[in-house]
Amino acid sequence: MFEGLKNKLRDVRSRFGASIEETLEESPVSPSPATPVADLTAQEPAPESTKDEIHPHEGVLEAASEKKPKSGFFTKVKTLVIEREFILTEKDLEDPLFELEMILLESDVALPVTDAIIAHMRTSLVGNHRKIRESPDEIVTLALKNALREVLGEGLDLPGFIRSHEKPVKILFTGVNGTGKTTSIAKVSDFLKKKGFSIVIGAGDTYRAGAIEQIRVHADRLGIRLIHHQEGADPSAVLFDAVEYARAHKVDVVLADTAGRFHNRANLMSQLEKIRRIFKPDLIFYVDEATAGNDAVVRAAEFEKTIGADGVMLTKVDMDKKGGSAISIAYTIGKPLVFLGVGQEYEDIVLFTPDLIINEILGEDA
Ligand SMILES: Nc1nc2c(ncn2[C@@H]2O[C@H](COP(=O)(O)OP(=O)(O)OP(=O)(O)O)[C@@H](O)[C@H]2O)c(=O)[nH]1
Numbered sequence: 001m002f003e004g005l006k007n008k009l010r011d012v013r014s015r016f017g018a019s020i021e022e023t024l025e026e027s028p029v030s031p032s033p034a035t036p037v038a039d040l041t042a043q044e045p046a047p048e049s050t051k052d053e054i055h056p057h058e059g060v061l062e063a064a065s066e067k068k069p070k071s072g073f074f075t076k077v078k079t080l081v082i083e084r085e086f087i088l089t090e091k092d093l094e095d096p097l098f099e100l101e102m103i104l105l106e107s108d109v110a111l112p113v114t115d116a117i118i119a120h121m122r123t124s125l126v127g128n129h130r131k132i133r134e135s136p137d138e139i140v141t142l143a144l145k146n147a148l149r150e151v152l153g154e155g156l157d158l159p160g161f162i163r164s165h166e167k168p169v170k171i172l173f174t175g176v177n178g179t180g181k182t183t184s185i186a187k188v189s190d191f192l193k194k195k196g197f198s199i200v201i202g203a204g205d206t207y208r209a210g211a212i213e214q215i216r217v218h219a220d221r222l223g224i225r226l227i228h229h230q231e232g233a234d235p236s237a238v239l240f241d242a243v244e245y246a247r248a249h250k251v252d253v254v255l256a257d258t259a260g261r262f263h264n265r266a267n268l269m270s271q272l273e274k275i276r277r278i279f280k281p282d283l284i285f286y287v288d289e290a291t292a293g294n295d296a297v298v299r300a301a302e303f304e305k306t307i308g309a310d311g312v313m314l315t316k317v318d319m320d321k322k323g324g325s326a327i328s329i330a331y332t333i334g335k336p337l338v339f340l341g342v343g344q345e346y347e348d349i350v351l352f353t354p355d356l357i358i359n360e361i362l363g364e365d366a
Pocket residue numbers: 176177178179180181182183184205208211259260315316317318319340341342343344348
């Protein structure tokens with residue numbers, strides 16, 4: 001997943017790295033006149049690693065020393081000072097920051113999210129004295145990692161939420177047609193069942209022909225109780241019955257399917273409002289497909305405004321080359337990403353953590 005973005009970011013990281021290398025060449029930090037030559041030439045003891053500090057990378061030091069003659073007193077002093085720290089100006093980073101901005105926008109990262117990432121990169125790189133103990137790529141990667149962490153948010157510990165909440169915990173799934181909502185309910189059921197929770201599913205999509213049968217097939221396969229009425233029935237009544245069943249049988253979680261709908265379809269949205277009043281969900285999850293890119297982000301924001309959402313499940317992340325919606329959605333709507341759907345099997349679901357996306361986007365370097 002996110003192959004396109006991953007490759008582009010690898011390139012732009014090299015551009016940032018090159019800008020840092022140029023700074024190393026052009027603006028060495030002058031040795032303090034008070035510093036005895038003996039101190040400069042002495043081997044510096046390696047300081048203790050701090051939490052944010054990445055371990056020394058031999059490559060840069062080797063590359064830097066390759067470019068300079070190894071002998072000669074003044075060369076030696078200059079090299080040592082250059083190798084200790086450097087400062088980046090806004091101008092040094094102008095081109096790579098612009099390039100990064102373009103890459104993010106091309107990858108469907110929402111504009112405010114792109115702005116936040118660029119601002120974070122600028123703040124963490126410009127004007128700072130940086131130790132050359134970190135390689136340029138490590139410095140850039142760390143800045144990018146922190147910028148992504150800021151926009152991705154922390155996610156939601158759903159098993160923890162369920163454990164600490166009065167039962168049954170009622171979760172309503174909303175979203176547009178065909179984005180994978182029904183499959184997602186089946187995956188979440190399976191995920192929670194494996195965590196030891198008992199589940200009942202309410203077949204609240206009474207609108208689409210075949211929807212009840214579709215969720216019934218999943219429920220049967222997973223050995224989960226389904227509460228359903230006939231096609232065309234009032235979904236609020238179905239979900240009310242599902243909650244009654246859960247109370248009577250001490251079931252931990254009720255997962256409620258609903259018909260897919262667009263936020264601008266007034267009838268369906270008012271039906272959802274009624275469902276919300278009667279079902280009284282503890283959590284509303286908005287489901288959309290990562291492959292929809294910025295459309296998914298815009299739709300999620302609209303649903304959040306009209307119906308409210310407590311979290312997002314993004315499906316088809318396995319098919320998404322860009323990563324824009326995964327990066328943007330939580331920051332844009334101010335609600336956490338909870339699950340990612342990463343395939344068509346029941347086990348193809350992962351509980352979101354920022355590191356999951358960061359490691360995917362920055363690869364083995366993160
Ligand atoms: N590759 C991939 N396919 C998925 C994922 N989640 C769902 N799908 C597929 O997407 C298609 C649509 O899924 P459904 O669950 O039927 O969609 P839906 O949102 O319930 O549709 P409506 O009931 O019309 O709202 C199916 O073929 C699923 O197998 C995913 O994470 N990855």
